[in-house]
Each structure stands twice: as structure tokens, then as C-alpha cells.
Amino acid sequence: MSKLLVKERDVVVPGEDIVEGMDYLPSKGTYREGDKIVASQLGLVRIDGKVIKVIPLSGKYAPKRGDTVIGKVIDVLMSGWRIDIDSAYSAMLGLKEATSSFIARGADLTKYYDIGEYIAVNITNVTSQKLIDVSMRGPGLRKLEGGCFIEVNTSKVPRIIGKQGSMISMIKQATDCRVIVGQNGIVWISGTPEMEAIAIDVIKKIAKEAHIPGLTDTIQTYLDKKVPKKKIVEPKAEEQEKKPEVKDTEEKKETPSKEEKK
Template sequence: GMDFLPAEGTFRNKDKIISSGLGLVNVNGRVIKTISVSGRYIPKSGDTIIARVTNILMGGWILDIDSAYSAVLSVKEAKDFIRRDADLTRYYNIGDYIITNIVMVTSQRLVDASMKGPGMRKLIGGRIINANCHKVPRIIGKKGSMVSMIKNATECSIIVGQNGIVWINGSPENEIIVVKTIKKIEREAHISGLTDRIKAFLEKETNKKINIEKVE
């Protein structure tokens, strides 16, 4: 109605306020805005993601998970036992990237993360890129076949979060090859014969012959 003011992601049409895209409605007083979710990561319990620490609270950390929602990592869900009066920046500081697990998403879209479990850790060095979360299955490949081929060709460590954030660690020139390869997969994910094209691309970029293991 006319009582409300359209803001970010919305517009007025006569006496209605219309959303300009698929999103979550946020009403603050008389102001209505939407947070776009189309194309963005929607967190699910059980996902392993890469997140960035954006704030530190009394009882834990706020994480940017490249979504319309933030996540919370409570002190109780850290890897080690942390004393109540401990300096939390000694564990994870603002700007740090971590591999973490989503353990709960409530109906109000409150997202809880945990560092308990194999492979959960702070990421040191390397570079971070953002890929389209909907293309993650193609970047990883069947049973990890695509990402294994990229790792073997470039000798880089690569971790692909289900939220589309990717960590790459290797020599600077090989890290760049990985970035170019991932961007190519994103562009061409819908075209058949992707594995063969990526193999040829990596062979050209690295000057190495690549053997593909057949995945059933």
C-alpha cells in the first residue's frame, strides 16, 4: 500500500510495491526492500563451504558465506576448546578465510557453522576466487574427476566450497592457469564434451600431456 516506501530491489506500481527479482522481503518500519537470492548461494545443512570472518562477538565469529545470509561460528563449534576469556582473534581474525561446515539452517535463515570434522581449518596463503555456486558440480566433476585433473596438471592445491568460493594454492603462474580454467568451465558448463575441452586447454596452458582416468 501507500503506507510503505519502496527501497533496494523494489519499485512502486500504482498502490503496490513490486520486487524487481526473486528475493527475501525485509520490512523495517515503513521501508520495504528485498535481498536478491537468484544466482546466489542458499545454505543447506551438511554443506562444506569457504567463508570469510567479518566480525567477532563475545561468543564466536560472524562469517560471510557469499549468500544473502551470514553464518555464525560459535566458540563451542571451534576445533579446540576455547576458554571463556580467551582472545578470539588468536583463533580466527577478521579477514581470515576458513573451510567450515554448515550444521544448521533455521526457518528464519539463521545459519550455524562448525569447525568440527576432518579438513575444517583456517586457510593460509593462496588465492580466493568466487565462482558461480550453481556451476560447482561441473568444477568438481564426477567423483572429483574435473578438479583432480586441474590439480594434477597445475600442481596446485584446490578446495571448492559448495558456496562457490574456491581456494587455490600453488606457484603464481599455475594459480592463474587454475583461475582461467575455472572461468572456462563456468562459461562452457552447459556444452557437451567439457572434460575433453578442459583437458586440451590445460595441456596447452601447461605444456604437459594429461591422462584422464575414466570415471564410471
């Protein structure tokens, strides 16, 4: 049987043992060494079921009121849902902020959002004690079903979105994908498998080359090469020939014959 050597939200340093045994899986900020899971960076321990991760104390997303983020449901409580927003602290989605529908007391909350599901939420409050409240009342805030997720550095998010959403709009139009970019660096993409792959490739390219001038033009050219141009369906030759025939027939009806003139 595995043994947890630390508690949730304990601060660990690189090389510190977190778990003994094989019942847990290492994730971000950790690695396996023999039958132990060890921290690879300074940060806070996060225990998500049987998955162990370490959230860095620096260089991570700092929640701000008004931000739209993508989070994962990690717990269902009597009063709502606890959400992992990939920050040092989890967020709370209360019943009143979860849906416009009335939720009866004692209702099965997993019918709305279950553990492991992803949702797009808006941060409504951050207290000095780092208690974070989120809401799903607003445009584009919903459960994210299907599609795929990628993570980018939070410092690259403004470049991916672009001025007034210009960059992300360009990606959406070119790939016909639905895309939500969370301020916490998590991006959701939903479309055909081929277009999802192109959108992911483009977003990673933007994150990698965010410092390069003229990036918008570079990405537009890149998309033009990657995305096949939509075919313009032209009318068939037979249909084109039928049109003048109809016109001629009408003209013949209107023009009296020589016999009629007599």
C-alpha cells in the same frame, strides 16, 4: 560525515540511495553516483565495515546442511565468530565447533580467527528463521591462508567439481595447486603464481562452457597445452659409463690370472 540511509539487512530496490557521503565504499550490487552509494539490484543491504554491498534475493546461494562453503569472518563475539558465506544471511561459528583445542573463557578469539580472514566450514544446521550454524570439525576444514579467491555462479559448482571430484582432481594434479570449491560459489586456489593463474583460467573456462558436451576431454586437452610437461631427469653419461667399469672390476677380482693358475 557520511550518513547511512538504511540499516543492515534492509531490502532495497534498484536506484535506491543507501549512503550519503564518501566514507563508505561501494561493492557488489551497488555503485557510486556523486557522493551517494546506490543499489543496482533488488536485495538485502550488507554493511561490512566501510564496505556496502547488496545481496540479491534471488539467484544466490541457499545454505543447506552438509554443504562445505568458504566464508569470511566479519565479527568476533563472546560466543564465537559471525561468518559471511555470500548468502542473504550470515552464519555462526561457535567455540566448540571452531577447533579441537580447548578455548578458555575470556580468551582472545582473534588469535584463532580474526576479522577479514577466510575459512572453509561445513554447514551443520539451518533453521526456519534462517539461522545458520557452521563447523570446522572435519577433513579439509581450516583457515585459508595465502592463495587467491574467485567467485563462480553456484549453479556451475557441480560441473567444476565433476563426477566424484574428477574435474577438480584433474586440475589439482595438472597444476599442483591446492583447491577448495565452496558450494556457495567461492573457490580458493593456492600454488605458485604461474599455476594459480592457469587454475583460475581453467575454472573460469569450465564455468563458461559448463553446458557443452565432452567438457572433460576439452579441459584435459587445454591443460596439456597450458601446463609445461614435467622434465624426466636422465642419468648423466658419465654415471652410465661408470656402471660397467664397476662390474668389470668385480669380474677381474673373481677371475684368477694366468700366473695364479700356475
